[in-house]
Amino acid sequence: xxxxxxxxxxxxxxxxxxxxxxxxxxxxxxxxxxxxxxxxxxxxxxxxxxxxxxxxxxxxxxxxxxxxxxxxxxxxxxxxxxxxxxxxxxxxxxxxxxxxxxxxxxxxxxxxxxxxxxxxxxxxxxxxxxxxxxxxxxxxxxxxxxxxxxxxxxxxxxxxxxxxxxxxxxxxxxxxxxxxxxxxxxxxxxxxxxxxxxxxxxxxxxxxxxxxxxxxxxxxxxxxxxxxxxxxxxxxxxxxxxxxxxxxxxxxxxxxxxxxxxxxxxxxxxxxxxxxxxxxxxxxxxxxxxxxxxxxxxxxxxxxxxxxxxxxxxxxxxxxxxxxxxxxxxxxxxxxxxxxxxxxxxxxxxxxxxxxxxxxxxxxxxxxxxxxxxxxxxxxxxxxxxxxxxxxxxxxxxxxxxxxxxx
Amino acid sequence: xxxxxxxxxxxxxxxxxxxxxxxxxxxxxxxxxxxxxxxxxxxxxxxxxxxxxxxxxxxxxxxxxxxxxxxxxxxxxxxxxxxxxxxxxxxxxxxxxxxxxxxxxxxxxxxxxxxxxxxxxxxxxxxxxxxxxxxxxxxxxxxxxxxxxxxxxxxxxxxxxxxxxxxxxxxxxxxxxxxxxxxxxxxxx
Numbered sequence: 001x002x003x004x005x006x007x008x009x010x011x012x013x014x015x016x017x018x019x020x021x022x023x024x025x026x027x028x029x030x031x032x033x034x035x036x037x038x039x040x041x042x043x044x045x046x047x048x049x050x051x052x053x054x055x056x057x058x059x060x061x062x063x064x065x066x067x068x069x070x071x072x073x074x075x076x077x078x079x080x081x082x083x084x085x086x087x088x089x090x091x092x093x094x095x096x097x098x099x100x101x102x103x104x105x106x107x108x109x110x111x112x113x114x115x116x117x118x119x120x121x122x123x124x125x126x127x128x129x130x131x132x133x134x135x136x137x138x139x140x141x142x143x144x145x146x147x148x149x150x151x152x153x154x155x156x157x158x159x160x161x162x163x164x165x166x167x168x169x170x171x172x173x174x175x176x177x178x179x180x181x182x183x184x185x186x187x188x189x190x191x192x193x194x195x196x197x198x199x200x201x202x203x204x205x206x207x208x209x210x211x212x213x214x215x216x217x218x219x220x221x222x223x224x225x226x227x228x229x230x231x232x233x234x235x236x237x238x239x240x241x242x243x244x245x246x247x248x249x250x251x252x253x254x255x256x257x258x259x260x261x262x263x264x265x266x267x268x269x270x271x272x273x274x275x276x277x278x279x280x281x282x283x284x285x286x287x288x289x290x291x292x293x294x295x296x297x298x299x300x301x302x303x304x305x306x307x308x309x310x311x312x313x314x315x316x317x318x319x320x321x322x323x324x325x326x327x328x329x330x331x332x333x334x335x336x337x338x339x340x341x342x343x344x345x346x347x348x349x350x351x352x353x354x355x356x357x358x359x360x361x362x363x364x365x366x367x368x369x370x371x372x373x374x375x376x377x378x379x380x381x382x383x384x385x386x387x388x389x390x391x392x393x394x395x396x397x398x399x400x401x402x403x404x405x406x407x
Numbered sequence: 408x409x410x411x412x413x414x415x416x417x418x419x420x421x422x423x424x425x426x427x428x429x430x431x432x433x434x435x436x437x438x439x440x441x442x443x444x445x446x447x448x449x450x451x452x453x454x455x456x457x458x459x460x461x462x463x464x465x466x467x468x469x470x471x472x473x474x475x476x477x478x479x480x481x482x483x484x485x486x487x488x489x490x491x492x493x494x495x496x497x498x499x500x501x502x503x504x505x506x507x508x509x510x511x512x513x514x515x516x517x518x519x520x521x522x523x524x525x526x527x528x529x530x531x532x533x534x535x536x537x538x539x540x541x542x543x544x545x546x547x548x549x550x551x552x553x554x555x556x557x558x559x560x561x562x563x564x565x566x567x568x569x570x571x572x573x574x575x576x577x578x579x580x581x582x583x584x585x586x587x588x589x590x591x592x593x594x595x596x
Binding site for chain 2: 003004006007008009010011012014015017019020021022025026027028029030032033143145
């Protein structure tokens with residue numbers, strides 16, 4: 001038998017099987033498509049404050065959630081670790097998982113400067129745990145198979161594409177127009193957006209010191225030079241200049257040297273944080289100012305953004321009379337359609353449930369109680385703890401900040 | 408997508424996902440997770456242009472193949488490293504010795520998994536879909552020469568990674584047949 005014939009026969013035999021995809025494939029496809037069209041979840045690194053104490057111990061894993069197993073095949077249930085903070089094993093709910101988290105610390109540099117270091121833990125599908133890494137920055141692509149990584153020290157002059165299964169960098173994408181301080185996958189996972197800086201955006205300079213509690217402390221200097229848009233497949237990178245202070249009314253924030261750019265929910269535009277209402281400034285991919293996309297009209301930061309079906313917005317705290325709860329808005333009208341018991345909404349698990357920093361036992365008004373990651377239903381009737389209580393405030397060392405990724 | 412289109416799409420997935428999944432399994436070297444991922448992404452693309460598709464299954468197949476070639480560059484190692492057991496066979500080869508065929512199939516499945524995704528995809532197109540070289544080239548957006556050379560290298564690698572194929576292929580299924588010299592040279596590592 002010729003080898004060609006052998007291959008032909010073998011392939012047909014291999015295909016002659018009763019193997020079927022997991023049930024509910026059409027529903028998953030339609031839901032994922034709506035999510036990708038409506039918004040992007042990657043790079044949803046969320047810094048937050050306070051709340052929540054729910055005393056539950058031990059793992060909480062919904063049927064079929066695969067607990068600590070790899071998140072490479074479709075999973076639709078809940079994997080909570082209410083006894084773990086920061087989590088050691090996978091946290092996931094609905095369509096998203098905590099793919100990574102980071103903590104921060106400040107290091108002194110010679111000469112009186114300081115630098116803020118992020119310590120990243122990345123989910124390893126082999127061990128089923130979050131493992132500490134040496135990367136200075138990372139972002140996990142939808143599907144949780146690949147992460148874009150930056151080496152220390154920032155700005156990094158190349159981007160690595162890390163295979164989560166092997167832990168190896170598959171390829172390096174060189175950057176010839178200056179180093180970058182952040183990188184983010186597009187909502188469809190096919191492109192990368194990397195913000196370029198002249199110096200480490202997390203460095204604080206002695207000659208930019210500012211008064212804080214009676215002391216002079218090193219301060220940030222604006223250093224953005226522009227951004228790269230990179231085809232993740234080919235590695236082709238195009239650079240566009242968009243220097244620091246491009247935003248109208250820009251003023252240097254001594255506490256923050258970052259002016260990172262992010263993808264819009266449909267991957268068509270870029271935006272940066274803006275200190276004025278409505279909180280975001282949009283650009284097209286050539287760096288020209290662009291209008292706010294209609295679907296994002298009522299999106300606020302921080303918040304969970306658009307629901308997978310694009311109809312709702314996981315918004316800001318409900319405000320006066322809201323009892324500390326968070327508001328869910330109609331994406332078209334901006335009207336409040338629900339109020340959920342959560343300190344802050346972070347990401348949509350599906351069209352009916354959100355991941356959030358939950359309120360403590362003292363209620364949402366009790367800002368002193370530590371917060372905990374929870375899964376909360378839109379009607380507010382169901383609150384499932386996903387992590388242990390998170391100690392510390394704002395920028396405290398050891399306070400972990402999750403990154404949510406479509407799984 | 409309106410309600411009618413969505414119903415049509417769901418019906419299509421319900422009726423054709425089995426056969427499409429099995430193609431995805433071949434392309435993924437038997438890795439179920441990767442096959443689910445591959446098929447799901449292809450169906451998402453199909454859903455996006457559902458009302459314009461005359462032959463949705465042909466379109467999904469095309470996306471499966473193109474996506475696999477494209478993804479190879481980004482996720483090559485993970486696709487190659489994730490190893491699952493080959494799909495269980497549905498039955499023995501017609502007219503062959505079942506034990507012998509089963510052994511062949513296991514060895515071949517293992518060998519196929521050791522190819523790159525690009526090489527495996529090329530073999531699936533040529534020998535499972537039975538597409539001529541020109542159609543494979545058109546489908547993958549490469550030259551006929553590339554199809555030819557990749558196919559040749561893929562077969563060479565199969566022989567190299569699984570020298571035991573030589574003895575298996577030379578073993579007669581039931582009725583002993585004379586071994587010709589060109590067969591020997593075909594399967595030599």
